[in-house]
Amino acid sequence: MKYALITGASRGLGKAIALRLAKDGFTVIINYQSNKEAAEDTLKQVQEAGGTGELLPFNVADSQAIETALESWATSHPDDYISVLVNNAGIHEDNLMIFMQEDQWNRVLDTTLNGFFYITRRVLKNMLTRRNGRIINMASLSGLKGQPGQTNYSAAKAALIGATKALAQEVAARKVTVNAIAPGFIATDMTKELENDELKKLIPLGRFGKPEEVAALAAFLASDDAAYITGQVISINGGLYT
Numbered sequence: 001m002k003y004a005l006i007t008g009a010s011r012g013l014g015k016a017i018a019l020r021l022a023k024d025g026f027t028v029i030i031n032y033q034s035n036k037e038a039a040e041d042t043l044k045q046v047q048e049a050g051g052t053g054e055l056l057p058f059n060v061a062d063s064q065a066i067e068t069a070l071e072s073w074a075t076s077h078p079d080d081y082i083s084v085l086v087n088n089a090g091i092h093e094d095n096l097m098i099f100m101q102e103d104q105w106n107r108v109l110d111t112t113l114n115g116f117f118y119i120t121r122r123v124l125k126n127m128l129t130r131r132n133g134r135i136i137n138m139a140s141l142s143g144l145k146g147q148p149g150q151t152n153y154s155a156a157k158a159a160l161i162g163a164t165k166a167l168a169q170e171v172a173a174r175k176v177t178v179n180a181i182a183p184g185f186i187a188t189d190m191t192k193e194l195e196n197d198e199l200k201k202l203i204p205l206g207r208f209g210k211p212e213e214v215a216a217l218a219a220f221l222a223s224d225d226a227a228y229i230t231g232q233v234i235s236i237n238g239g240l241y242t
């Protein structure tokens with residue numbers, strides 16, 4: 001069994017990635033925070049397509065909850081390890097800096113950046129021992145170019161990119177690769193209020209991306225074919241300037 005843990009896999013990009021990795025032969029561990037119904041639907045779709053999966057809810061910003069969940073997973077899977085980790089869970093709480101509240105700043109950083117740290121350090125141990133692993137971090141165009149009204153989100157994603165590059169160099173000798181994906185506008189719950197013709201006109205390909213298109217990129221990075229790619233940030237944005 002090859003296991004892939006995808007955080008935030010109840011909806012959006014994480015769901016599409018879980019479905020795709022299951023199709024590619026991974027047993028997918030579907031993480032979510034609170035939306036059990038949506039997570040169960042992801043699992044159902046995985047199984048209906050002939051794949052295997054399981055649910056593992058925890059808040060990625062809660063280090064203790066992560067420890068407990070991953071410890072209990074390890075106990076129930078004594079001979080297995082997670083060989084693919086997709087740090088996908090993320091939120092945005094947009095505000096101009098001048099109005100930004102401390103809790104808005106902290107929640108976004110806690111989820112994206114601290115979440116990456118808490119989960120990755122725990123899952124990394126076995127990848128290093130087994131000399132095999134793929135870590136894929138969901139960054140954003142905002143983390144590359146900065147987005148007004150999103151200083152918290154842009155900072156979190158830019159920091160995630162820095163961490164991706166540093167960790168890639170730390171663990172390359174053990175055949176663990178670490179890469180980031182930087183999507184532009186992809187049609188999910190996160191962007192449904194933004195999808196309009198004005199915005200689409202700014203995108204050279206003239207449309208929002210589909211979650212399945214991001215999932216195809218994640219699947220490639222998780223595959224053996226991507227063994228020589230590490231420390232990279234791969235944009236998927238319909239040609240928007242990065």
Ligand code: NAP
Pocket residue numbers: 007008009010011012013014031032033034035036038058059060061088089090091111138139140141182183184185186187188189190191
């Ligand atoms: P989404 O549709 O809002 O889905 C977010 C997912 O993350 C849900 O499964 C949610 O779980 C989970 N989640 C949120 N906070 C969590 C927490 N603290 N612990 C565990 N799970 C948590 O978002 P999306 O558009 O798919 O975005 C996925 C990732 O891609 C994010 O990191 C986002 O920043 C990044 N991204 C998205 C776009 C885009 O255009 N959509 C562009 C660039 C980057 P529940 O269902 O339980 O709430």
